[in-house]
Amino acid sequence: MKLIAPSILSADFARLGDEIKAVEAAGADWIHADVMDGHFVPNITIGPLIVEAVRRVTELPIDVHLMIENPDNYIAAFAEAGAAYISVQVETCIHLNRAVQLIKDCGSHPGVVLNPSTTLASLEWILDDVDYVLVMSVNPGFGGQAFIPGSLDKIKALRELIKNRGLSTLIEVDGGVNEKTIAEIASAGADVLVAGSAIFGSRDYQKTIQSFRGKISDY
Ligand code: DX5
Numbered sequence: 001m002k003l004i005a006p007s008i009l010s011a012d013f014a015r016l017g018d019e020i021k022a023v024e025a026a027g028a029d030w031i032h033a034d035v036m037d038g039h040f041v042p043n044i045t046i047g048p049l050i051v052e053a054v055r056r057v058t059e060l061p062i063d064v065h066l067m068i069e070n071p072d073n074y075i076a077a078f079a080e081a082g083a084a085y086i087s088v089q090v091e092t093c094i095h096l097n098r099a100v101q102l103i104k105d106c107g108s109h110p111g112v113v114l115n116p117s118t119t120l121a122s123l124e125w126i127l128d129d130v131d132y133v134l135v136m137s138v139n140p141g142f143g144g145q146a147f148i149p150g151s152l153d154k155i156k157a158l159r160e161l162i163k164n165r166g167l168s169t170l171i172e173v174d175g176g177v178n179e180k181t182i183a184e185i186a187s188a189g190a191d192v193l194v195a196g197s198a199i200f201g202s203r204d205y206q207k208t209i210q211s212f213r214g215k216i217s218d219y
């Protein structure tokens with residue numbers, strides 16, 4: 001079954017608790033939280049304090065996407081704040097295996113993230129150790145960007161790789177997921193669809209999520 005993960009980056013932060021409750025009531029599966037440090041990406045967003053606040057208003061798993069340098073220094077804090085899933089960008093980790101083990105030791109599910117230009121070869125010696133791979137389908141840093149079409153071939157190739165190894169690793173896709181792109185992305189092999197602006201920018205979250213489900217139910 002495919003999962004839908006609204007990214008709170010596009011939520012109204014003045015009403016964050018209500019926004020989270022609204023997407024939960026609308027049928028979201030995970031809550032995606034984008035952590036940016038102004039170094040790895042130009043933008044600065046949220047820290048463990050906000051994740052802990054989100055934790056208090058929802059039962060849904062919180063999926064923390066770390067777009068930060070030196071992620072090892074912050075993994076424990078995000079796990080303690082209640083992140084069920086934590087992913088690190090492979091480009092930021094000299095000791096990727098250590099970061100993944102640290103996420104596990106902290107009791108969260110580990111994931112690794114690939115930028116659009118990062119090759120699948122970087123997964124060779126880490127794929128067996130992670131619960132999910134996040135394929136970035138925009139350059140990280142901002143919501144509301146256009147889906148990079150070449151991501152579809154990458155998702156398909158990753159699906160093959162996972163199948164050939166007999167793994168059950170989830171593929172998450174993040175960036176430019178909307179009414180127009182979601183069917184192709186699901187058909188290419190994505191399991192978890194992150195959507196920020198397409199959900200929080202819509203008038204009726206429930207209608208949007210239901211419409212997404214309708215478009216991906218065949219895959
Ligand atoms: C981008 C973030 C995404 C972002 C997606 O750097 O990782 O999670 O919120 O936004 P949309 O769905 O608007 O492309």
Ligand code: ZN
Pocket residue numbers: 007032033034065174194
């Ligand atoms: Zn993200």
